[in-house]
Amino acid sequence: MRQFKETLRQLRAQGLYRSLLQTDSATSTSVKQDGQKALLFCANNYLGLANHPVLKKAAAEAAETWGAGAGAARLVSGNHYLYKTLESKLAQYKHTAAALIFSTGYMANLGTIPAIVQKGDLILADRLNHASLVDGCRLSGASFRIYRHRDTVHLEKLLQKRKSGQNVLIVSDGVFSMDGDIAPLPEIVRLAENYDARIYLDDAHATGVLGQNGGGTAEHFGLSNPRLIQMGTFSKALGGFGGFVAGTEDLIQLLINKARPFVYTTALPPGVLASALAALELVQSRPHLMAQLWENQAYFHQKISELGFNLLGSETPIVPILIGSSEKALTFSKHLLEKGILVSAIRPPTVPKGSARLRVTLMAVHTQAQIDLLLHALKDIGKKLRII
Numbered sequence: 001m002r003q004f005k006e007t008l009r010q011l012r013a014q015g016l017y018r019s020l021l022q023t024d025s026a027t028s029t030s031v032k033q034d035g036q037k038a039l040l041f042c043a044n045n046y047l048g049l050a051n052h053p054v055l056k057k058a059a060a061e062a063a064e065t066w067g068a069g070a071g072a073a074r075l076v077s078g079n080h081y082l083y084k085t086l087e088s089k090l091a092q093y094k095h096t097a098a099a100l101i102f103s104t105g106y107m108a109n110l111g112t113i114p115a116i117v118q119k120g121d122l123i124l125a126d127r128l129n130h131a132s133l134v135d136g137c138r139l140s141g142a143s144f145r146i147y148r149h150r151d152t153v154h155l156e157k158l159l160q161k162r163k164s165g166q167n168v169l170i171v172s173d174g175v176f177s178m179d180g181d182i183a184p185l186p187e188i189v190r191l192a193e194n195y196d197a198r199i200y201l202d203d204a205h206a207t208g209v210l211g212q213n214g215g216g217t218a219e220h221f222g223l224s225n226p227r228l229i230q231m232g233t234f235s236k237a238l239g240g241f242g243g244f245v246a247g248t249e250d251l252i253q254l255l256i257n258k259a260r261p262f263v264y265t266t267a268l269p270p271g272v273l274a275s276a277l278a279a280l281e282l283v284q285s286r287p288h289l290m291a292q293l294w295e296n297q298a299y300f301h302q303k304i305s306e307l308g309f310n311l312l313g314s315e316t317p318i319v320p321i322l323i324g325s326s327e328k329a330l331t332f333s334k335h336l337l338e339k340g341i342l343v344s345a346i347r348p349p350t351v352p353k354g355s356a357r358l359r360v361t362l363m364a365v366h367t368q369a370q371i372d373l374l375l376h377a378l379k380d381i382g383k384k385l386r387i388i
């Protein structure tokens with residue numbers, strides 16, 4: 001029998017050991033972790049909605065009226081009326097016929113991909129897709145080929161090699177979660193049309209961030225296509241919890257019947273649904289939130305580019321700073337924390353070997369003074385560790 005201690009020892013030796021810190025505050029531009037207050041530059045709460053009074057009030061009122069939990073799966077008695085309202089608003093938001101809420105974004109990916117492709121089918125996936133997409137693809141039993149990151153020439157070569165009549169699904173992040181760059185969706189759609197494939201797009205980091213209304217990658221490129229299945233989350237820019245899939249009416253009916261992480265889990269609590277509804281309304285009625293996020297992104301991007309770090313082609317409020325070794329990335333993060341700034345080190349297997357990094361994320365609610373503090377600290381430590 002393999003000893004757990006030995007596996008843990010190996011993880012430590014490789015600089016890959018992970019441990020939990022305790023957060024003792026609400027998620028805002030600063031947090032208290034293990035008793036220490038720090039400026040927060042690594043949350044996915046892009047619009048600062050996680051602690052927004054409108055969302056909190058909506059959640060509290062719904063809990064007061066309808067209770068803390070749903071008590072059963074949606075197909076049993078947990079299908080609260082808020083689901084219907086929220087799903088129809090999501091479909092409008094994503095410019096699709098219908099939408100379906102899952103308990104998390106992870107479960108949306110784990111449930112949808114195996115429901116739409118099976119053994120004998122072919123999945124073509126970007127090399128830097130999120131782990132939950134990888135898990136969904138593996139679970140499906142379909143053949144699974146990887147194309148080079150954002151490389152549509154490579155994608156086309158793989159499409160040309162598919163067996164005649166084979167059902168093909170192209171799977172990609174919209175905004176890549178660890179690199180902050182954007183999938184070349186117009187070209188992917190063109191290829192899907194030419195080769196009769198479907199696309200599954202994970203817009204976890206694009207929802208509420210990209211496109212005029214925050215509708216995501218498709219809205220950003222002005223695209224709408226029945227081959228495109230869009231997944232999103234409430235857990236990032238929308239400040240809450242839960243995931244969803246938007247697409248055709250038939251797709252949604254199929255998922256209700258076949259997606260196991262949808263069927264076999266308890267429905268979300270009413271408070272979670274109510275706060276998601278409030279967030280969706282807020283993001284569309286207060287465009288200054290997204291405008292401020294992008295203003296912060298532009299400011300930080302310009303200043304950090306001048307420092308000479310490798311930013312891996314980031315185009316969004318996710319800004320990776322490539323370090324390379326896991327140990328060095330951890331040391332950088334530790335030095336930042338000593339200066340009162342929290343930016344976590346991202347290491348394999350979350351990112352490919354040798355590409356450990358700091359992953360800075362900007363929020364609409366960061367002030368320029370806070371961003372300047374981060375820039376100064378990055379410059380000081382970057383020089384000390386000989387990264388710049």
Ligand SMILES: Cc1ncc(COP(=O)(O)O)c(C=O)c1O
Pocket residue numbers: 104105106107109130132173177202204205233234235242243
């Ligand atoms: C690209 C991507 N997809 C899916 C997920 C999972 O979403 P959730 O946190 O709502 O489960 C995440 C979050 O970690 C993500 O970054």
